[in-house]
Amino acid sequence: EAAVTQSPRSKVAVTGGKVTLSCHQTNNHDYMYWYRQDTGHGLRLIHYSYVADSTEKGDIPDGYKASRPSQENFSLILELASLSQTAVYFCASRTGRTEVFFGKGTRLTVV
Amino acid sequence: GDSVTQTEGQVALSEEDFLTIHCNYSASGYPALFWYVQYPGEGPQFLFRASRDKEKGSSRGFEATYDKGTTSFHLRKASVQESDSAVYYCALGGANTGKLTFGDGTVLTVKP
Numbered sequence: 001e002a003a004v005t006q007s008p009r010s011k012v013a014v015t016g017g018k019v020t021l022s023c024h025q026t027n028n029h030d031y032m033y034w035y036r037q038d039t040g041h042g043l044r045l046i047h048y049s050y051v052a053d054s055t056e057k058g059d060i061p062d063g064y065k066a067s068r069p070s071q072e073n074f075s076l077i078l079e080l081a082s083l084s085q086t087a088v089y090f091c092a093s094r095t096g097r098t099e100v101f102f103g104k105g106t107r108l109t110v111v
Numbered sequence: 112g113d114s115v116t117q118t119e120g121q122v123a124l125s126e127e128d129f130l131t132i133h134c135n136y137s138a139s140g141y142p143a144l145f146w147y148v149q150y151p152g153e154g155p156q157f158l159f160r161a162s163r164d165k166e167k168g169s170s171r172g173f174e175a176t177y178d179k180g181t182t183s184f185h186l187r188k189a190s191v192q193e194s195d196s197a198v199y200y201c202a203l204g205g206a207n208t209g210k211l212t213f214g215d216g217t218v219l220t221v222k223p
Binding site for chain 2: 041059
């Protein structure tokens with residue numbers, strides 16, 4: 001079974017502070033993704049990566065940066081957290097034409 | 112851009128009822144279509160996919176048929192169980208990048 005591990009599982013951040021969400025996969029997958037889920041809505045793609053040291057913008061990249069230092073690790077960075085970034089964030093991975101595997105999510109609350 | 116519309120935001124059924132969740136999509140080209148299920152405290156889990164017109168995907172008693180003519184991929188199950196209670200997402204995706212565009216989800220509640 002594919003494994004995608006996110007840390008932390010929940011976090012409270014202060015407005016204007018820096019937040020880093022981490023993701024680790026043991027699947028040897030090429031592609032990794034960061035999605036955001038807001039209450040009552042589906043998931044929206046923030047950033048993705050298909051190879052280490054390279055990232056691509058998704059559908060809602062503003063206010064977020066991503067970093068892929070190795071094939072296994074993919075981070076999402078909020079340089080200046082804002083109230084509107086309160087949400088649940090999901091990391092996912094995939095290789096070839098397989099299904100996309102999601103982590104359990106990180107609940108971020110910005111106060 | 113690409114989009115997915117799920118008509119029902121919430122569905123409440125009793126065990127052994129028939130389930131239909133409507134999904135319509137708008138996309139250029141020929142996307143793959145997916146159904147995902149999400150349980151509380153978990154990430155979405157792949158249910159099944161279909162990649163071409165008239166192809167039927169199925170898993171765990173759920174099924175949906177890709178219909179390019181009506182741009183639909185409706186989820187159906189003949190007899191739901193309480194354990195099917197969850198949020199169901201329809202999604203479309205690019206075959207190469209695997210990027211997914213999700214609908215807003217449908218909360219299914221099944222009463223015993």
